[in-house]
Amino acid sequence: MSANLAILQQNLDQISGRIEAACHRSGRDRSDVQVIAVTKYARTEWVRELIRLGWTTLGEARPQQLVQRAEEFRDDSDLPDVHWHLIGHLQxxxxxxxxxxxxVIHSVDSLRLLDRIEFMADELQTRPKVLLEINIAEDSAKDGFSVDALIDEWPKLVERSSWQLDGLMTMAPHTDDETQIRKTFAALRTLRDRLREQTPDEPILHELSMGMSGDFEIAIEEGATMIRIGSALYEGLDR
Structure with missing residues (x-):
């Protein structure tokens, strides 16, 4: 086993242990939490090893890079199938x-983007799963629906059928204040519950995509069903 592969395996084991512990603390089953292994800054050989080790749900932040990586790994018959998620901004x-x-598209941040997805989904005869990106903290530097805007548009959104409205996504503020981070994640869960109450007959909003390498344990404790982990996967690898 190469040094890089050994380090990667060690990182994966440590992350898995931390996920198990967070699930235990919050009384949740480990199977309730899906890891999206983020490939944004990863070298191709690292991603290939991730796939070989069974981490086949991958998240890419850049659409062009996603298309390129998907083509590359699809042509590799020695690898299992990869499940791609787009986690970054989509023009x-x-x-x-x-x-x-x-x-899954995690980062649907506007009605205009939804309209485009709906148009293209009809043309391509597909029905993508989408998560609505919510700017919980109302940070002007971040994309996403405001809570008030989403609540206002909600009755119209649930009437659409060209895509599956699978859940909500958010990012915590850049801070070391764990209380503030937890508050953000709890607010997304509360919003999800509120929207579900408004549409009890609709089988929607199964997923909460929140938590990254620095805060995924808090996210799990606050109800995350998808966590997006990148840098923690590759710590110590020879760049």
Missing amino acids: RNKVRPVLPIVE
Whole structure:
């Protein structure tokens, strides 16, 4: 086993242990939490080893990079199938190449983007799973729906059928204040519950995508069903 592969395996084991512990603390089953292994800054050989080790749900932040990586690994017959998630900003002119590849789009941040996804989904005869990105903290530097805007548009959104409204996504503020981070994640869960109460007959909003390498344990404790882990996977690898 190469040094890099040994380090990668050690990182994966440590992350798995931390997830198990967070689930135990919050009384949750480990199977309730899905890890999206983020490949944004990863070298190709690292991603290939991740896939070989069974981490086949991958998240890419850049649409063009996602398309390129998907093509590369799809042609490798020695690897199992990869399940791609887009976790970064999606421009409307990038929707067409992305839709046939991704299983979930985490970062749907506007009605205009939803309109484009709906149009292209009809044309391509696909029905993508989407998560609505919520700017819980109302940070002007971040994308996403405000809570008030989403509540106002909610009755119209649930009437659409060209995509599956699978859940909500948010990012915590850049702070070391764990109380503030926890408050953000709890607010997303509360919003999800509120929207569900408004549409009790709709089988929607199964997922809460929140938590990254620095805060995924708090996210799990506050109800995350998807966590997006990147840098913690590759710590110590020879760059």
